[in-house]
Amino acid sequence: MNTSPLQTTRSQLIRSACRLFAAHGYAGASISAIARELGLSKQALLHHFGSKDALYALAVEQTAAEMVQLLFDAMQDDRPPEDQLEAFFAAFMAQMQADPAPTRLLIREMLDHVALPTAKAGPSLHTLFEGLVATVQATQRWQDAGMPRALVVVTQLLGAASLMETTGTSLEVMFGHAAHDGARDQNAVMLAELVSGTLRG
Secondary structure: OOOOHHHHHHHHHHHHHHHHHHHHHHHHOOHHHHHHHHOOOHHHHHHHHOOHHHHHHHHHHHHHHHHHHHHHHHOOOOOOHHHHHHHHHHHHHHHHHHOOHHHHHHHHHHHHHHHOHHHOOOHHHHHHHHHHHHHHHOOOOOOOOOHHHHHHHHHHHHHHHHHHHHOHHHHHHHHOHHHHHHHHHHHHHHHHHHHHHHHHO
């Protein structure tokens, strides 16, 4: 199905807003600053999206939907759930290395959404966690562990996967460019070992 130029532009605007919200947080990104960064007037931005809350909610939803697609892609083949989760985390890590902003935005949303009832997490973020928890529960090691423990596995692995990429600027300032790049090179390898060890025991 072809996407119209208007839909493409809207999606690109939402993606740009995602980067701004990821960098500055909901409170730190004013509607005027967002409009300026996107090359729009404030009035044009409000015409497109209605409000800052609506734009933020769309940015979170589009970002979470992309993460859900990574999970669905990993589940396409008839493979054991352990393999599906390993494939998801490998794709998740590759996407973060290419652009950490989407993950940074979702982490901010997980921390801040209680204070933003009009921009709360959409269904895709819930679908992502629900799908990951269900897949963990389908593994041989965790099938009898119950939902709370499976949720701990999911949050621990997501945290381990995302911390280095989403805090890269700070780590580079603390340890220098060479050390940070070396750590990034090792991060995906160590994450793969951690995911496998956690899921398979």
